[in-house]
Amino acid sequence: MKSQPTVLFVRSASQDGAAVSFLRANGHAVHEFDGVRDLARALDDHETDCVVTNCEVGKPDGTRYLGGLTVIERVRRDHPELPVVLFAEVTNRDIAREAYSRDVFGYVPEAVGDAHQRLLEQVDAAVASSPPRQRATKRKQLNEAVRLVNQALVRSQSRMDIERDVTAVLAGTSRYSEACTVICQHDAAAVRALGSQRDGVTISRPEPLRRAESAGRLVTADLDPAAVPDGEDTLEADCVRVLAVPLVYNGTSYGVLAVYADRVGTFDTEEQDTFREVGHNIALAIDASQTKDALQQRTTELERQKERLRELAQIISHELRNPLQAAMGRVELLATDHATAEFDAVQRSHTRMSFLIDDLMEIAREGGRQYTVEPVSLSDVLAEAWATVDARGSTLDVDCTETVLADSSRLRQLAENFFRVATEYGDAAIAVTDTADGFALEHDGPALEAGSDGPFELYYAATDEGAGLQLAVIREIAHGHGWEVSLTDEETDRVRLNVTGVERPSVDGA
Template sequence: MKSQPTVLFVRSPSQDRAAISMLRDSGLTVNEFDGVRDLECALGDYDTDCVVTNCEVENVDGTQYLGGLTVIERLRESHPELPVVLFAEVTNGDIAREAYSRDVFGYIPSTVSDAHQRLLAQVDAAVASSPARQRANKRKQLNEAVRLVNQALVRSQSRMDIERDVTAVLAGTTRYTEACTVTCQYDRPVVRALGSQRDHVSITAPDPLRRAESENRLVVADIDHATVADDTEALETDCTRILAVPLVYGGDSYGVLGVYADSVDTFDAEEQDTFREVGHNIALAIDASQTKDALRQRTTDLEQQKERLRELAQIISHELRNPLQAAMGRVELLAAEHAAEEFDAIQRSHTRMSFLIDDLMEIAREGGRQYTVEPVALSDVMADAWTTVTTDGSTIEIDCTETILADSNRLRQLAENFFRLATEQGDTGKITITDTADGFALEHDSIPLEVGQEGPFELYYASSDEGGGLHLAVIREIAQGHGWEIALSNDPTGRVRLHVTGVERPSAKPT
């Protein structure tokens, strides 16, 4: 710990000797310099509390004109925490305004009678303000680093972009010397991204990075300069301190962010808290980018799958249409020679098969069935559907008189699937169709169905009987396409009822 404040004095060739002696006599350590370049070369060698500069000092180009303003400007860029006092030989309002526009701490004309006393007072005030200025500057630098990191997270599209951009941003700040992201493989940190963009590096201090990943906690450590000096490709070159931040989100680890600095005063408690949040945001961005990549790949896979399904549907359609058309032609020839009701039923079945093939092709092309809703007589559609099903001794009672808004082909398909469910899964019995207040219902005497807490439709659909499950899946898809609700219920006698609700009538259709 130093015993007294240190002042760096940039003097003019012919002036300032008395002022420098007065400052030293007051207990300050004063180091003298002849110009801007000498000061910049020596700044890193002193623990400085304040800089005093004359106005007419040697500039970077070797001239003696207004070099003091250049001193202020350069220090604001490289050491904004250092207070600067301008001790000028001239009383010029324009120079004073220029100095204050560069954030000079104080301006003392050396021509006034009490110039030295004013200078000492300004230097004392500047030294007293130094800790507060350092804290404010640290906070400003930290806020700027976080802002740049967040900007990088917003614009980066992939994990590699995120890591590369974040490390480049941090390594490019005045506060940090280097930054990298690593993952530990077989307990050895491997660099994924490096802020300085060097081609080849070696990690001479791997322990903080390993601990941060294995222990899932932030680690701060000093760097042994002797170790770094032995390796010309050391990642830690010109660094004295490291902050290792684990990148973890949702229980998933994305490696470690290593941030390096050349000051032992870096990475205090406040800075560590800030980087905990930064590490969380980086891991969140990486997780989001990978989720987005997975969704994009999933979308591509689905598009390829849809294309394969379209091709399959075309093949099926082609393979079915040829024998179907041949069968329809033969039935027409036979029907012309033999008057039999069976031929009419066969023709209706063929027509129905043709419709289902067209329906399959429509689903393959459009990704779903298209519905054309119009007023239809419920009883007519149900009677037509019954003629396409092999009844196996079952009977039907159509007790409905309502006209509803529906796609007649889809409604017939719904009824056919219920009829097949009843005749294939149940015993011979009677199917009854009735109107209800907000739709219609189909019933059968003996479909084997167990009702549980999850609901009969869900349980039956999930049963091991694939035929029944398929019929119910088609029924549900058609009902949902109309915007209807469906439910299955049964009673102790085994009678099963399919409720279809939310059905509109023509009179209720908005005009």
């Protein structure tokens, strides 16, 4: 621990020796240097508590006019935690105003009688304020770094964008000298994104990064720039500390964020806690971007599949409908002269084929249909649907009093498809009833054969003469309304289609 406060004194052309001697006589270690050019070197050479500058000191261009203001700007930029006291040769309110606008700690005009005592008091106050000032500066820098990282996470669209933007904003802060993301493979660390614009950078000592990735925890390590091999452009060349942050979300590792600093006191416990949260947010953003990409790819694939299905349906309709209509016409002509059961069977088969073609086209079109929803009487729609079906001795019992919100034409088509399935073998007893959140359609015919993916998936089985197509149409119409459908036939020996999630018109004044 230092035994006395350390002050850097920037000399001017005037005589500052008395002020320096007075500070030393009162227990301060004072290091003198000339001008702005030597400021960075002096700060590196000494663990400084306060900077004192005269007003007329050498600037980088060789002039001295108001060079003290330049000193204040440089210290504020590179070491904002250090207090600066301006010891001016003359009393000038304009100079004082300019100094305070640059966040100078204190202003002492040299011309006043007790100037040295005032300077000592200002320096002592500055030194006393240094620890809390450093903590406040560090917190401000951390908050700014987190803000910039969060902004980068919001605007980035892909994993590469996230890693590139995050490392760039961290490397561009005043607190850190470099940042990168890496994937550790065996004894090497492969750089994925680099904060600076350098190319071909290597990590000559990847051990802290490898430990962070394998153990899934933060790792800090001291670096020795002198140990970097000559001629190699490595990240560690000008850095003395590194913080390795594992990027892990939901058990998945996305590599390591490495943050480098050129100051020994960087990455204390508070800073590590901050970066632990930053690492979690980065991993979460990467996971979300990859999930979004996967969903987008899946959506694109589904759209292509739908388009192929539409094209297939159009081909089927075009290639089958015309010859089917011709065959139906010929059968009708022959049936007028030969009224036999065989011709009736052929006509039924033709009608069935026509329905199947219509069903395929309906499935292909449903995805792009617009539904016009309005209050409709369920019993009225069911009656209209039943009138279009060849009952073949089947009966329909409707016990529905509800009005529902639906597209009447689509709802009628849903009922028609169920009725066709139910009456396929004739003599079926069909019932439709209201339920708490929709309605149910039942028949006492044979159980339907389900496809490998369930009864509502698109399939065609010889034993049900296309029920899979009609049920697929039913499902598409229900989903177009936002309804759900389920099929049961185990408990009552009746095939029951449940339609749920059906909305009813609201009653005025309710």
